[in-house]
Amino acid sequence: MGRREIPLESDGSPLVDLALWLRGLRDRAGLTYDEMSAKVGVHKSTLSRAASGTTFPDYRHVEAYARACGADVHEARGRWATAQRRIFQASRAGGGRVDFRAPRPDLVVDAAELREAMRLLYQQSGLSFRDVEQKSRELQTERGGGYAVARSTLYEVLAGRARPTRRVVMALVEACGVRNEELTVWESAWERVKRQEQRRDHLYGDDWAPYRAPDPENDRLPERWGPVDPDDVLRNY
Structure with a gap:
């Protein structure tokens, strides 16, 4: 058996509602994420993340999740679209904007x-x-x-x-x-x-220094870098 998922409680949010529905499919199918991954060719961590309730999943991953569990793919797409619409409406009501592209x-x-x-x-x-x-x-x-x-x-x-x-x-x-x-x-x-x-x-060390905008008047850079460009955010600290 795979690692247990972090428990979720229904709070009325679209992300959690969608995740709980997906988890219900897996529970009824009695499958592990390894088994689901083998069925649909999507990595198990991607399937697990679709039902995490923390990020909005790609609709293709929601459909793959449903397909692996033998569920209705059209219903899965519909539930994904409903969740997207609810998030968008909530964002507009709050004056914000939601970008639904998946982080890569x-x-x-x-x-x-x-x-x-x-x-x-x-x-x-x-x-x-x-x-x-x-x-x-x-x-x-x-x-x-x-x-x-x-x-x-x-x-x-x-x-x-x-x-x-x-x-x-x-x-x-x-x-x-x-x-x-x-x-x-x-x-x-x-x-x-x-x-x-x-x-x-030519930076070294375990971490990067915080960015400081270049100062054309006081910063002195090696000649091979040419004149200081105030718009070049990658050169000077």
Whole structure:
């Protein structure tokens, strides 16, 4: 048997309602995520995440989940569409906007793409910055270590005012419910971006320094870099 899922209680939210419906399909089918993955060719962590209740899943993953359980795929698509509509309506009522694209950390190649994937994950989680801070600290306490992030730091990163450090990335994704193999995908994304930035900026160390806008009057850069460009956010700290 696979690892037990984190329990969910119905709170009337569209994400949780959809997740509970999906979990009910799996319970009735009596399948593990490994067995479901073998049936439909979708990774078990992707199927598990679709029923996590923390992020809005891709409709294709919801359909694959239903198909693996022998359920009605058209009903699955309908429930996904209903959840999407409810989230959109709630967002409009609050003056916000929801982006339903799925985060793809496996495709990330630079800091901008990593930040965009983080932003999508955060937006679709339904959590506030305060929630992420609290959840990350709770996880850190439970494990006796790991990553926690202050809400102000997370805000600065997602707003593009600070670099996404390993600590911030992993604290966010874990607080948003990412587990198991998908954690490795996010950490690998961060490592790729770090290596790219090190090659460009000749940076070393375990983490990146916070971003500071270049000062054309006082900053002195090596001549091989040419004149200071105030709009180049990747060169100077």
